[in-house]
Amino acid sequence: MSESMTSNISPKGRFPFKLKIEPRLKSPSGWFSSMLSFLAVVLALLVGAGIIAAAGGEPWRAYAHIARSSFGSVGVFSDTMVKAIPLMLTGLACTVAFRMRLWNIGAEGQFFLGAWGASLVVLAPILPEETPQWIFIIVMSIVGIAMGAIYGFIPGFLKAKLNVNEIISTLMLNYIAVEWNNYFIYDKWSEGGFQMSKVFPRNAWLPRLADYAKEIPEFRGLTVHFGLVFAIIAAVVVWLILYKSQWGYEIRLIGDNPKAAEYAGIPIARNIILVMSLSGALAGLAGMSEITGVVHRLQGHISPGYGFTAIIIAWLAKLNPFAVLLVSVLFGALILAGREIQPSGVPTMIQGVIMVFLIASDFFMRYRIYFARRKEE
Amino acid sequence: MEMVSTMDQENEVRECRNVVCMRGIVKHFPGVLANDHVDFELREGEVHALLGENGAGKSTLMNILAGLYRQDEGLIEVNGKEVKFNSPRDAIAAGIGMVHQHFMLVPSQSVTENILLGLSEPRFRLNLPHYDAVVAQMAEEYGLHVDPRAKIWQLSVGEQQRVELLKMLYRGAEILIMDEPTAVLAPSEIDDLFVTLRAMTQKGKSITFISHKLHEVMAISNRVTVLRKGKVTSSGINIADTSRAGLANLMVGREVVFRVDKNEQEPGDVILSVDNIHAENNKGLKALNGITLNVRAGEIVGLAGVAGNGQRELADVITGLRKASEGQVIIGGEDITNLSPKAGIRKGVSHIPEDRTHVGTAPNLSVTDNVIMKNYTEEPIGKGWMVNDTAATKYARELKKAFDIIVPNVHTSVRLLSGGNLQKVILAREISKKPELLIAMQPTRGLDVGAIEGVQRLLLLQREAGSAVLLVSEELEELLSLSDRIYVIYEGEIMGEVADGDIEKIGLMMTGMQMEDIRLQGEKSNE
Numbered sequence: 038m039s040e041s042m043t044s045n046i047s048p049k050g051r052f053p054f055k056l057k058i059e060p061r062l063k064s065p066s067g068w069f070s071s072m073l074s075f076l077a078v079v080l081a082l083l084v085g086a087g088i089i090a091a092a093g094g095e096p097w098r099a100y101a102h103i104a105r106s107s108f109g110s111v112g113v114f115s116d117t118m119v120k121a122i123p124l125m126l127t128g129l130a131c132t133v134a135f136r137m138r139l140w141n142i143g144a145e146g147q148f149f150l151g152a153w154g155a156s157l158v159v160l161a162p163i164l165p166e167e168t169p170q171w172i173f174i175i176v177m178s179i180v181g182i183a184m185g186a187i188y189g190f191i192p193g194f195l196k197a198k199l200n201v202n203e204i205i206s207t208l209m210l211n212y213i214a215v216e217w218n219n220y221f222i223y224d225k226w227s228e229g230g231f232q233m234s235k236v237f238p239r240n241a242w243l244p245r246l247a248d249y250a251k252e253i254p255e256f257r258g259l260t261v262h263f264g265l266v267f268a269i270i271a272a273v274v275v276w277l278i279l280y281k282s283q284w285g286y287e288i289r290l291i292g293d294n295p296k297a298a299e300y301a302g303i304p305i306a307r308n309i310i311l312v313m314s315l316s317g318a319l320a321g322l323a324g325m326s327e328i329t330g331v332v333h334r335l336q337g338h339i340s341p342g343y344g345f346t347a348i349i350i351a352w353l354a355k356l357n358p359f360a361v362l363l364v365s366v367l368f369g370a371l372i373l374a375g376r377e378i379q380p381s382g383v384p385t386m387i388q389g390v391i392m393v394f395l396i397a398s399d400f401f402m403r404y405r406i407y408f409a410r411r412k413e414e
Numbered sequence: 415m416e417m418v419s420t421m422d423q424e425n426e427v428r429e430c431r432n433v434v435c436m437r438g439i440v441k442h443f444p445g446v447l448a449n450d451h452v453d454f455e456l457r458e459g460e461v462h463a464l465l466g467e468n469g470a471g472k473s474t475l476m477n478i479l480a481g482l483y484r485q486d487e488g489l490i491e492v493n494g495k496e497v498k499f500n501s502p503r504d505a506i507a508a509g510i511g512m513v514h515q516h517f518m519l520v521p522s523q524s525v526t527e528n529i530l531l532g533l534s535e536p537r538f539r540l541n542l543p544h545y546d547a548v549v550a551q552m553a554e555e556y557g558l559h560v561d562p563r564a565k566i567w568q569l570s571v572g573e574q575q576r577v578e579l580l581k582m583l584y585r586g587a588e589i590l591i592m593d594e595p596t597a598v599l600a601p602s603e604i605d606d607l608f609v610t611l612r613a614m615t616q617k618g619k620s621i622t623f624i625s626h627k628l629h630e631v632m633a634i635s636n637r638v639t640v641l642r643k644g645k646v647t648s649s650g651i652n653i654a655d656t657s658r659a660g661l662a663n664l665m666v667g668r669e670v671v672f673r674v675d676k677n678e679q680e681p682g683d684v685i686l687s688v689d690n691i692h693a694e695n696n697k698g699l700k701a702l703n704g705i706t707l708n709v710r711a712g713e714i715v716g717l718a719g720v721a722g723n724g725q726r727e728l729a730d731v732i733t734g735l736r737k738a739s740e741g742q743v744i745i746g747g748e749d750i751t752n753l754s755p756k757a758g759i760r761k762g763v764s765h766i767p768e769d770r771t772h773v774g775t776a777p778n779l780s781v782t783d784n785v786i787m788k789n790y791t792e793e794p795i796g797k798g799w800m801v802n803d804t805a806a807t808k809y810a811r812e813l814k815k816a817f818d819i820i821v822p823n824v825h826t827s828v829r830l831l832s833g834g835n836l837q838k839v840i841l842a843r844e845i846s847k848k849p850e851l852l853i854a855m856q857p858t859r860g861l862d863v864g865a866i867e868g869v870q871r872l873l874l875l876q877r878e879a880g881s882a883v884l885l886v887s888e889e890l891e892e893l894l895s896l897s898d899r900i901y902v903i904y905e906g907e908i909m910g911e912v913a914d915g916d917i918e919k920i921g922l923m924m925t926g927m928q929m930e931d932i933r934l935q936g937e938k939s940n941e
């Protein structure tokens with residue numbers, strides 16, 4: 038019976054060593070994990086290079102091109118940031134929920150509702166077209182955040198009161214959100230038969246750096262918009278909540294041991310609802326900033342899956358709000374590069390490979406792998 | 415130098431004729447030397463007790479033997495051959511199995527499924543009924559009574575322990591390590607366990623047994639090794655050559671008083687009054703059947719009874735963790751029946767829960783985060799909407815010092831603490847709040863004799879300071895020496911109340927006899 042206990046990967050006999058995989062007994066040190074992530078990215082790039090070469094391309098030129106098209110100049114870097122903003126906000130949304138081990142994978146849907154809420158202000162209309170810009174921004178933010186929050190509240194409430202699994206409910210709600218938007222762009226707010234609304238009035242656009250090109254010529258053509266300020270403020274707020282506040286302490290405690298939290302007199306149901314609402318609010322803000330900062334009208338395809346990428350970002354950032362900002366910039370760059378050299382599909386491939394390697398590196402964090410001499414057995 | 419020492423070791427190695435020989439084991443953890451050149455030998459067919467203070471390094475040493483940790487220095491031999499374990503798998507392959515202080519079972523699966531878990535034997539299709547029978551037969555053989563088809567969550571702690579034992583036996587363990595197995599058991603279950611242990615040694619299995627209860631060590635073991643601050647203070651002495659007091663002295667390095675003295679004191683107002691409480695347990699069965707009792711300020715009231723007769727449910731109802739279906743809980747004159755735990759905490763209720771890992775602490779959070787669990791909103795730790803980190807750390811450091819919690823620093827996750835030190839974290843948090851009412855469930859469980867003395871003193875101090883204390887314990891000795899009065903609970907009902915410490919009456923009531931019946935019998939026999 039005892040022989041059956043050891044895991045054995047290599048075929049028996051010929052090879053004098055065998056590969057053994059064991060769970061790590063203690064978590065490795067901090068530098069190890071950073072090193073590993075770094076190594077994973079480097080390896081991924083090497084593997085990507087191999088693939089490009091095999092496909093008959095020139096890997097280093099492709100990489101140089103990607104780097105140039107996302108970081109090469111102030112102009113493209115500004116575009117990278119534009120892609121990163123929604124990722125930052127949805128990444129923060131996931132961070133908040135994941136801290137309490139609430140698996141909100143509905144940031145995508147909450148993003149759509151935030152976008153819809155912002156559009157509502159212009160298209161319902163709640164405010165007349167000639168309203169001053171600052172009032173527009175404030176009201177659109179509030180409505181966008183509120184819609185996202187409501188859309189987070191629903192699965193939160195279902196979980197708190199009826200113990201409905203939030204993974205399933207948030208996932209389902211994503212589809213409903215997309216259809217909800219479609220209903221409005223196909224029917225209610227359809228502009229001249231196209232599946233999109235009319236363009237928002239200029240007053241309802243978030244300010245971009247380019248808007249100040251007259252005063253500061255260097256800003257000409259820079260598309261990065263006020264949403265970046267939202268994202269940075271949100272990161273600070275999330276950090277304050279999670280690491281400094283009493284509420285953050287409650288969130289951590291519930292995340293680690295709900296029974297202990299209950300015992301300490303912390304209302305769990307209420308916190309589930311609050312955290313899901315906050316998470317939804319952040320994703321809603323992402324939708325609002327995207328629609329008012331970039332798209333300027335309600336239409337389909339406003340997200341290439343920001344809300345899903347956000348899950349990976351939150352996870353890679355180890356739920357640290359500031360790390361979320363950095364990781365988002367990286368992913369923003371990859372998304373942008375993907376658009377730049379679309380036909381080759383290289384950036385998408387690289388993104389995939391990096392992802393696989395990062396996930397694999399997590400495996401190394403948890404397990405140790407080593408060769409054991411057969412003789413040792 | 416080196417040459418000589420290896421030669422020495424080799425000589426010793428050749429002499430060793432035990433099933434297990436551990437030589438010069440050293441294990442460092444960040445900030446602690448948990449094992450400092452420890453030697454340990456286990457003979458075939460013996461029960462070898464491992465004694466020592468909380469944090470002395472007992473669990474660490476056994477975790478090394480079970481392949482869970484790797485020693486920094488030293489060597490291990492099993493059956494005369496040197497072994498290097500990289501994981502518990504390797505250890506079990508060498509015939510060594512460990513039952514931990516905290517169980518490692520999957521609650522939603524059945525007993526048999528848990529036993530088979532991780533084995534490569536039933537490969538694709540699981541013929542459960544067949545394995546149920548195998549498990550049942552093995553259980554029979556060793557007197558480990560448990561239903562193979564029951565789900566783990568339905569089992570009592572004692573039954574879960576039997577599952578852990580069966581798991582190891584099924585994997586062919588010849589050497590069993592049990593880390594404080596009796597800490598979680600009721601007295602009758604302890605007797606059952608000892609029967610099992612004897613059955614196992616008769617079949618040639620060798621057992622290492624960690625316990626803080628000296629009378630158990632005296633009762634079951636053949637030899638004993640004592641650790642103190644990571645070092646061996648006495649190695650493999652025969653149990654016949656020693657005494658309880660002698661062992662205690664070896665453990666803590668000073669004389670231990672086994673009795674604490676309490677002063678005479680008039681109790682004050684009624685603080686806790688429980689009136690006709692009915693409630694269900696986790697399985698939805700009736701657990702409390704009309705409990706009525708009260709506790710006054712400045713008195714310790716004991717609740718005696720075999721575990722599982724409703725003590726836990728009663729504590730839960732009083733602290734707001736469980737709903738009562740009928741009846742009233744009044745604390746400090748205010749009806750708090752079925753309010754949230756927060757209501758109780760506000761009324762000054764402290765609660766030392768029975769289950770310290772699942773209820774009492776958050777394992778991955780730091781010592782600081784764990785001690786501020788109930789006052790993080792209060793000045794100076796709570797400041798406005800924030801937690802004042804500096805104040806929290808200072809508070810944690812104070813408690814660490816006052817309660818002698820052995821941990822490198824207060825930022826360490828409590829999951830890394832030794833069992834007794836974890837208990838001290840809970841005690842520190844609950845007692846330092848100067849509670850109006852203290853519900854103490856098994857407060858000394860898992861503590862070493864020295865620490866028990868300290869905790870009992872603390873409980874008496876609470877009493878002197880005017881707190882009302884409800885002490886739930888299975889240790890009659892402890893109940894008798896601390897309590898002013900004792901209620902006895904049996905199957906969710908109070909059998910009666912004893913104020914004179916009549917041990918015989920308590921014993922009878924614990925088996926389900928009503929106070930009235932005892933009195934009637936007494937009168938009859940007097941006539």
Ligand SMILES: Nc1ncnc2c1ncn2[C@@H]1O[C@H](COP(=O)(O)OP(=O)(O)OP(=O)(O)O)[C@@H](O)[C@H]1O
Nearest residue numbers: 443448468469470471472473474830831832833834
């Ligand atoms: N994984 C770990 N990481 C860091 N420190 C640890 C770890 N495991 C144990 N320790 C520390 O090593 C020391 C010895 O711990 P150990 O668990 O062996 O004590 P013990 O003798 O079993 O005590 P108890 O009777 O309280 O269970 C303690 O100070 C403990 O905090």
Ligand SMILES: [Mg+2]
Nearest residue numbers: 472473832833
């Ligand atoms: Mg221990």
